[in-house]
Amino acid sequence: MLARxxxxxxxxxxxxxxxxxxxxxxxxxxxxVDLARLYDQEGADEIIFLDITASYEKRDxxxxxxRRVAEQVFIPFTVGGGIRSVEHIRDILKTGAxxxxxxxxxxxxxxxxxxxxxxxxxxxxxxGIDAKRRTTPEISHEDKKAWGAWLQEDDPxxxxxxxxxxxxxxxxxAIEFAAQAAARGAGEILLTSMDGDGTQAxxxxxxxxxxxxxxxxxxxxxxxxxxxxxxxxxxTTGKAEAALIASIIHYGTYTIGExxxxxxxxxxVVRVP
Amino acid sequence: MIAIIDYGMGxxxxxxxxxxxxxxxxxxxxxxxxxxRADKVILxxxxxxxxxxxxxxAAGLIEVTKDAVASGKPFLGICLGLQLLFTESxxxxxxxxxxxxxxxVVRFPEAMPLDVxxxxxxxxxxxxxxxxxxxxxxxxxxxxxxxxxxFVHSYFPVPEDPDIIAATSEHGVEFTCVVxxxxxxxxxxxPEKSGAVGLQxxxxxxxx
Numbered sequence: 001m002l003a004r005x006x007x008x009x010x011x012x013x014x015x016x017x018x019x020x021x022x023x024x025x026x027x028x029x030x031x032x033v034d035l036a037r038l039y040d041q042e043g044a045d046e047i048i049f050l051d052i053t054a055s056y057e058k059r060d061x062x063x064x065x066x067r068r069v070a071e072q073v074f075i076p077f078t079v080g081g082g083i084r085s086v087e088h089i090r091d092i093l094k095t096g097a098x099x100x101x102x103x104x105x106x107x108x109x110x111x112x113x114x115x116x117x118x119x120x121x122x123x124x125x126x127x128g129i130d131a132k133r134r135t136t137p138e139i140s141h142e143d144k145k146a147w148g149a150w151l152q153e154d155d156p157x158x159x160x161x162x163x164x165x166x167x168x169x170x171x172x173x174a175i176e177f178a179a180q181a182a183a184r185g186a187g188e189i190l191l192t193s194m195d196g197d198g199t200q201a202x203x204x205x206x207x208x209x210x211x212x213x214x215x216x217x218x219x220x221x222x223x224x225x226x227x228x229x230x231x232x233x234x235x236t237t238g239k240a241e242a243a244l245i246a247s248i249i250h251y252g253t254y255t256i257g258e259x260x261x262x263x264x265x266x267x268x269v270v271r272v273p
Numbered sequence: 274m275i276a277i278i279d280y281g282m283g284x285x286x287x288x289x290x291x292x293x294x295x296x297x298x299x300x301x302x303x304x305x306x307x308x309x310r311a312d313k314v315i316l317x318x319x320x321x322x323x324x325x326x327x328x329x330x331a332a333g334l335i336e337v338t339k340d341a342v343a344s345g346k347p348f349l350g351i352c353l354g355l356q357l358l359f360t361e362s363x364x365x366x367x368x369x370x371x372x373x374x375x376x377x378v379v380r381f382p383e384a385m386p387l388d389v390x391x392x393x394x395x396x397x398x399x400x401x402x403x404x405x406x407x408x409x410x411x412x413x414x415x416x417x418x419x420x421x422x423x424f425v426h427s428y429f430p431v432p433e434d435p436d437i438i439a440a441t442s443e444h445g446v447e448f449t450c451v452v453x454x455x456x457x458x459x460x461x462x463x464p465e466k467s468g469a470v471g472l473q474x475x476x477x478x479x480x481x
């Protein structure tokens with residue numbers, strides 16, 4: 001039986017891993033290759049790199065990072081951030097990367113999904129969706145328990161797709177958009193809840209489940225992981241095939257090994273290398 | 274020297290990088306002479322079966338590949354490189370393969386059973402799945418039964434001779450994922466992306 005996947009995500013700025021506080025003030029946190037190797041050794045099933053380099057001229061730095069990762073990391077890895085052409089996709093895959101992901105471009109130039117899938121296979125085209133609930137709750141996200149409970153509940157008003165790193169609302173319904181992306185050839189959906197992101201109160205379970213049921217491709221749940229319970233919920237009730245993690249391992253709350261051991265004990269099928 | 278046959282199907286860098294990481298000399302090549310001279314040969318590949326056979330043909334690599342197999346030197350097929358060894362594939366019509374092993378390459382069934390989440394199992398089969406070891410192929414030395422390896426595929430081989438099956442895996446159906454006969458071994462999964470277990474297999478191959 002296929003294992004549910006645990007995927008660390010690294011934000012890359014001009015070739016270095018950075019930690020951002022709410023998309024601002026990137027602070028240097030080390031060499032991407034070193035961190036990727038560490039997570040590989042700890043049992044990561046894949047690694048996702050998000051290039052947040054703003055300057056177009058410095059985009060080639062990420063290609064160099066991907067090349068160096070391919071020399072030292074022997075599990076699948078995915079690169080995203082600022083991709084807008086088939087040529088760019090080709091350049092990334094040529095480094096040895098297994099998949100690419102597009103978020104803003106998936107909304108603005110959706111035929112890129114189809115072109116990428118036709119040329120390289122849908123297995124390497126991941127569509128990123130940044131989604132936010134249309135409802136504003138009465139509670140504060142600092143009340144993690146209440147916020148986490150809110151993210152478990154279905155929302156009749158639905159979720160809206162955002163682009164440009166969460167800055168621009170599009171008016172699009174996230175569930176409809178996910179179904180369209182899969183129909184266009186996306187091999188996987190990387191679903192980030194903007195309500196969960198950075199709160200460590202839990203994934204948006206209702207959103208994850210709605211999208212997993214609406215598409216016939218795997219969904220990677222992202223945004224909000226603070227405890228192992230959150231991952232468990234995403235991989236069971238949320239019906240995600242994979243869970244993205246960032247802060248909880250970057251800050252050393254848990255190791256990937258600890259997370260997998262705990263999930264396995266609770267009956268989730270994971271790969272324990 | 275290990276020759277990695279380049280016939281324009283998918284990314285070969287990962288295989289090259291993994292072997293280099295392990296300290297083995299290897300070369301990505303489409304030169305028939307270089308393939309003939311190599312001590313060991315790898316046939317990798319990702320993509321469609323028909324296009325792959327057409328590319329092999331166009332590059333003049335069909336005979337060279339068959340010769341490498343017949344020569345008795347260690348030969349490893351990976352993913353599409355495994356499928357090409359069989360008689361034929363049903364991917365997008367019917368396509369003839371290299372015919373080194375008798376059997377067909379078929380797709381996962383249209384209607385897949387439901388998984389534990391109540392969703393149909395996905396095709397392509399992508400991710401880490403476990404091996405059921407059947408026979409001790411040299412490539413599988415020191416690989417434990419149940420070890421997980423990385424798959425990306427929609428088709429799998431059905432060998433006519435069950436004796437060549439060295440390992441299977443399960444995704445709705447039990448399917449063959451390692452075949453082995455004499456000097457030829459092939460894996461449906463990607464050892465070069467299967468972490469420590471995969472590197473062990475590549476080492477086993479290179480040390481033969």
